[in-house]
Amino acid sequence: MKLDAKDYAILKYLQSDGRLSNSDLADKVNLSPSACLRRVRLLEEAGVIEGYTMRVNPAAIGKSSIIFVEVSLTSQSEGNLGEFEKAVSECPEIMECYLMAGGFDYLLRIAAADASDYERIHTLYLSRLPHVSRIQSNFALRTVSKQTGLPIS
Numbered sequence: 001m002k003l004d005a006k007d008y009a010i011l012k013y014l015q016s017d018g019r020l021s022n023s024d025l026a027d028k029v030n031l032s033p034s035a036c037l038r039r040v041r042l043l044e045e046a047g048v049i050e051g052y053t054m055r056v057n058p059a060a061i062g063k064s065s066i067i068f069v070e071v072s073l074t075s076q077s078e079g080n081l082g083e084f085e086k087a088v089s090e091c092p093e094i095m096e097c098y099l100m101a102g103g104f105d106y107l108l109r110i111a112a113a114d115a116s117d118y119e120r121i122h123t124l125y126l127s128r129l130p131h132v133s134r135i136q137s138n139f140a141l142r143t144v145s146k147q148t149g150l151p152i153s
Helices: 005-016 022-029 033-045 078-088 115-124
Strands: 065-073 094-099 106-112 132-139
Touching: 005 022, 005 033, 022 033, 065 078, 065 115, 078 094, 078 106, 106 115, 115 132
Parallel strands: none
Antiparallel strands: 065 106, 065 132, 094 106
């Protein structure tokens, strides 16, 4: 799908406030409500808009510790990668998982209450992940910058 300036404007406004009503969005991007809704639906159907979510304050639900975990596998065979990725998807505390190029194979972002909660996650999930040769954990001291939206021109 080729995006134009109106599409980028729609994405920018919805990215900053996914609860924006269609009529308010239409006003902000200078379109009629029907034309705006049609564009939003096209962006959704094309997969440009992947979905709508809300953000939860981690501290408010007792998950204020963020741990970044570097994982190295015994080998990067297609089977090993697939089995590892399937197992990672079954751990609710793993918020993100990235296949990496460089000194380790995967980078995980985990939300935990504290060090003892992370120990529980490590024991129940991380230590049981298939084909793992090395796990290195890094605790974030505080969040300095966190962007939820992509830069949109």
